[in-house]
Amino acid sequence: MFNNIRMFIRMIHEEVEDDEEDEAIATTLVEQYPQHMDHNSFSHHGGSVLNHRIINRSRAEGHERLYRDYFADSPTYPSQLFYRRFHKHRSLFLRIQGAIKTHDQYFVQRFDAVGVPRLSSLQKMTVALRMLAYGSPVDAVDEYVRIDESTTIESLKRFTKIVVEVFGEQYLR
Structure with a gap:
């Protein structure tokens, strides 16, 4: 999953090099990605909300x-x-x-x-x-x-x- 997201962000970055504003946005995404999506901070639990923990209530x-x-x-x-x-x-x-x-x-x-x-x-x-x-x-x-x-x-x-x-x-x- 993480590799797919990285590839997607890189692809966006490569496609927007013509427009300075789009390139700045893509660059920010690429720079911020490792801080927000590293394996330690990302929850591996299900659910639709990021980092939302699912409790098995039986x-x-x-x-x-x-x-x-x-x-x-x-x-x-x-x-x-x-x-x-x-x-x-x-x-x-x-x-x-x-x-x-x-x-x-x-x-x-x-x-x-x-x-x-x-x-x-x-x-x-x-x-x-x-x-x-x-x-x-x-x-x-x-x-x-x-x-x-x-x-x-x-x-x-x-x-x-x-x-x-x-x-x-x-x-x-």
């Missing part, structure tokens, strides 16, 4: 833990703790989950290009409800649910919008 593990703790046939935590932590009964939670999945495909679990499951509707809904119920900061839900800050904010925005659209006329005054 999303599937987060879903499995959440499911085992609250939604399995024999959950780790009893229904009283579910109610205390979510401020609603499990049946109401699941009814809301079904309605939002039907209303917005964002809450339907998808898979990436290699078949790895992305975030589930349980995870997205849980972060939204925990933030609403407890006023939790965005990054507080990451450790348990395994969801990053931007997705948490997006989930909260979409969840509140959908709840108003789907249940507003019937339940909201």
Whole structure:
């Protein structure tokens, strides 16, 4: 990759020698390239933002833990703790989950290009409800649910919008 960029910059430099302004720009690029693109300062992690680190949050593990703790046939935590932590009964939670999945495909679990499951509707809904119920900061839900800050904010925005659209006329005054 680095060699391709170097060759591209050299090619530009050679083609613009006729115009002094273009040559000055190309020269600056060639001079600045080693400072900004050396192997030590360039992140080798994926993502679309330069030097943005990708954290493997084990999303599937987060879903499995959440499911085992609250939604399995024999959950780790009893229904009283579910109610205390979510401020609603499990049946109401699941009814809301079904309605939002039907209303917005964002809450339907998808898979990436290699078949790895992305975030589930349980995870997205849980972060939204925990933030609403407890006023939790965005990054507080990451450790348990395994969801990053931007997705948490997006989930909260979409969840509140959908709840108003789907249940507003019937339940909201």
